[in-house]
Amino acid sequence: MLIRRQNMDPVFTLATDLDGTFLGGSEMERQSLYNWIEMHRSVVELIFVTGRDLPFIEGACAEGIMPWPDFVVGDVGTTIAVHDWNTNRLTPDDALEAPIAALWGDGVADIQDHLDAAPGVEPQDVVFRHRMSYHYDPEHFDPATQKVIEAAGFDCLISDNRFLDILPKGVSKGPSLLRLLEARGRARDAVLVAGDTLNDLSLFETGLKGVAVGNSERGLLEKIAGRENVHVAQYHGAGGVLEAIDSFGFADTVARAIETEMEVPA
Template sequence: MTLSLPPLADRRMVLATDLDGTFLGGTDDDRDQLYDWLRASRDTVGLVFVTGRDPQFIAELCGDGRVPWPEYVIGDVGTTIAEVRDSAIHPIEPLEKEISQAWGDLGHRVRDTLKDRSGLSLQQTEFRYRLSYDMDPDALDPQAKHEVEAMGADVLISDNRFFDVLPRGVSKGPSLIRLIAHLGLSPNSVLAAGDTLNDLSMLVAGTPAVAVGGSEEPLLDQLPQRPTIYRAEAIGAAGIVEAISAFDLHPDHLDA
């Protein structure tokens, strides 16, 4: 990544995007078109990944050169807030302090409570401030969510197959707002993009936002009707392009 780029606050717009189904969604041509435009416009367009994926996944994803590196990462469903420097992802300690404090010893307690619970299989990735389970909705014990919430954590179910346990009040939206304030960005210049229910909090955070084509129905059902929230027809990366044009966020936007 070029080291002489202006700070994000000085750029025309910032794309804050989910990965799976959104930035990584659509056809190869759609993705290449968006990625090439981002590289060519990097002095005026910033890039932030807002994802459930962890930093290691992002480093591997961007390491081969096809997917452009972001300047910042909100990962692990909002529990990681980090800066990208020299192709490495560095947590921003002041922004993560409240997240760490809110998590405390919840990980150990939740893990013990949900051990061998029907419908849930713990993912083995060692997240710092979250637990994630693969979920079988037909076998899920309905008490599991209530028990975790009673312990002081939040449960986020997305794509009807993921059961995430997060520190109370922490998710993609609040972490995005925290990063926007930290960087001195104008919320009106930030386009949030997503496609599943775990993107809801950032799509309603007050910035221009897009639910790309192919978004899951539970997300679309809960999205309010606002001028700042756009429902794209095009899938994945092409839906992002469609929204940039619809909001007129950049004078050199691509044709949708």
């Protein structure tokens, strides 16, 4: 087993969406990416930036479906959590989440009756902390519902043409990731973001180097067209992430770090 020296920063941070991205691609591509990360954990940092909640991530990691992350920006940016490597628990960072909780307040209580009666949206069967998420049916959705949500002071995010998220104003994956990176003192040019749907758009809007994997939805590709910081991959999911790690030179950066003995036995 290898560990990161506690007095040194990682030389590369992968901040990745899960569904369709880190969990996408073929089994061989996923294992290639996961094994590469685990082989270089002393110098590679892993952050999940996802719509998934902490219990889902803990369960998937405990089952060995994917590697444990160092940090999680979950619930579409409304949760920021730290992984305790001793207990394998993901714990929300109260200080980093404080501005998010303040913006959310009592949530959607004032417009709950409207949402309950709104066509084309069905609440997801999950308890969320600082957001509400719905299954979205574009054929029956009334655009007036989005206006009600925004008039109440929230952001309304529709992604993959099947999900609708109600978020605190100005909160999403990108801004929350930047808050975490700043708190940890991470160099922006050592970070790669990865995603595949419109709820990942804010990751690419940060200006960080990014990859839209080969199976990305058309709406996302239209929004990021012409962005020099974004690599549009040919390979799907994990294969696209590996493609970008190589394309941006991060594989070489990690290899040089290993060669200079930044890694030590645990």
